[in-house]
Amino acid sequence: MLPAAPAHAFSLPGSGQGKSVIILGAGLAGMTTAYELTKLGYRCTVLEARERTGGRCWSIRKGSTHTETVNPTQTAQLDEGLYFNAGPSRIPHHHQLTLQYCRELGVPIEIYNNVNEGAYHFSEGQGALSNKKIRIREVHNDMRGYVTEMLAKAIDQHKLDAALTTEDVTKIIEYLRAEGGLDADKLYKASARRGYVEAPGAGDKPGKIADPHTLADLLQSGLLSPDFYNVAEYTYELQMTMFQAKGGMDNIARALEKKLPGMIRTGAVVSSIQNLENTVRVKYTLKGAPQEIEAEACICTLPLPILSNLDHNFSSDVSRAIDFVPYIQTGKIGLQFKRRFWEEDEQIFGGITHTNNDLTQIFYPSNDYLGKKGVLIGYYNFNEKAKKVGTLSLKEREQLALEKGSLIHPQYKTEFEHSFSVSWHLTPYSLGGWALYSGDTRQTLYKAFIKPDKRVYFAGEHTTYLNAWMAGAFESARKAVADVHARFTEQRLQYPASTKEGG
Structure with missing residues (x-):
């Protein structure tokens, strides 16, 4: 019933x-x-x-305290009004019951920006694109272009096992050209989808589109590994629209x-x-x-x-x-900065940067846009990476987040103020995520x-x-x-x- x-x-x-x-x-x-x-x-x-x-539904604010099984008690030094969600931070639009309780209990919600093509992929390694921050939109659109180009060529040459009529081939080629941004010759040559190196503007400023990354560089730099391709667009629970409780999930x-x-x-x-x-x-x-x-x-x-x-x-x-x-081993660290440099300098408003190092993910806040200060989640890691980071002292966790984060955002070094970390598998009365x-x-x-x-x-x-x-x-x-x-x-x-x- x-x-x-x-x-x-x-x-x-x-x-x-x-x-x-x-x-x-x-x-x-x-x-x-x-x-x-x-x-x-x-x-x-x-x-x-x-x-x-x-x-586990817990938001860290000024004065929050936390004692793990391996570290002394820490007290959050965040500024008044700033926070980050140490536990759940997102509500899918199809989780109707969660939204119903927000409605019934009078908890206001706001949009959570989970998908941001302007955030980065960062792969440590030996490839031509390794150790560089690459906009997600560049990787996604270059790969769409190369893959659709290869498929279009295969269809043109009748190299598919599927039997297709001439009309079917025409329709599929049209779709692939649109999906991958291919030119009239069914070749991928970059487009405005992947962004500009010189933005268009008034007068004689048409904008300049960067050359695409080569397929070989994308492959050899590890940017197509599972570290990066558990992408939100493909995961049912992470597809937009998503929400969050205003002022903190708790x-x-x-x-x-x-x-x-x-x-x-x-x-x-x-x-x-x-x-x-x-x-x-x-x-x-x-x-x-x-x-x-x-x-x-x-x-x-x-x-x-x-x-x-x-x-x-x-x-x-x-x-x-x-x-x-x-239960999964998982941890987060919140980092407070004097300035929202990710917005001011790099036009990142919400979303996630993915890495193949111990940070795993950096979450940018989806609230208080254009504010003076902000708190981003400096790492959100799982399994062996979370276990490794969890064994560190509180100061060592902070140092790791700043050291690895500075490879992507050099502003860390001058803008950082405070940190607060939580390893859920080391948290009494939880012992796991x-x-x-x-x-x-x-x-x-x-x-x-x-x-x-x-x-x-x-x-x-x-x-x-x-x-x-x-x-x-x-x-x-x-x-x-x-x-x-x-x-x-x-x-x-x-x-x-x-x-x-x-x-």
Whole structure:
């Protein structure tokens, strides 16, 4: 009865009639379950180990603090009003449920510029184009030109296996000429698509188009490697239009928190989850003091690396899945600069520069355009690169970001002010960025989380096919709420009100 990806407020029939539910974790999934269950008449208690809500939905601002397992506590020195998103930073236009909660909670959104042909590819290596910043539009349009030229020639010479009529050939050639910017002879010779070395202007200023990079140089310089061709235009979740919450993504979490007065206990570190005959018992510490709470159901949104270290009596299938589903290693660093040189000097407004070094990606802010100062994400890396960078001290991470970033933007050296870095796989109560599944584990381990273990239900991005996205938290929350509500409303239909409910 649950509509798929509903872009409307959640509405289920029946009442929870004051039944009690413990929710573990005050991230987006946990707070959304509490929000929706409360509207249905349930009594919710949310336990959160951190001293803040939001979980991985976290924006770094002046005064933000962070302590990892391998580094001392750092405090953000960003100027008032500046921020960067340490966790999720983008909302796809087709994630209707995320947008619905922004609408319902009154969180304003703005365009997030994820695709910017004016940003760069930077490949360290030995090729003719290596160690140079190359505009993305140059690489994309040169390659479109060369590939369509080769295909057009092959079609002209009847070298394709496909049987084509003369009319078909003409239509395909017309398309290839348009797609690749080929001339009348079906040759690629650069065009205004790849930009100008001298911009057109008034009077006798037609503009000058640069010669294309040669195909050999593009190949030998590594600019066609997977480091650069996981491009946003081809990835469903990253296609424009994209959005972000104004002022920081954790404004979504803050809006949810306001809907749950008195329900969230921060600093509550869970140590044990036990399914009993008719209840769930959770043990935790609060400010060092041991605590215990029981309720008629529990919704667990804790990341699996955290859950793996807790005492529980889950079934063997759930226990195995908790221990064997890996989480990605990933990290970000925010760099504050005195001047938005990427806009003033290089006309880069939003978007991403891709590299093959330890930075992996540089994100340019999609807010406060033409402002005085700004914060860009100096690296966003994954897997082995994130693991390597995560082992560095805070100062060494900063030095790495500045050293490698200066190869692309020499302005770093004179404009840099402050940094703040987060390695999610070294962050207590997360220990990873998001869950990773293979085709095989989707058919085995994953299935353990999409049904309850007695009175414990699971939610969070790891219980969806929307891993790493806020939509995963929201979708899973609605599913958990619907499942819990179905359990109790169905039982009231089956048993007299005076009958004690079974497990």
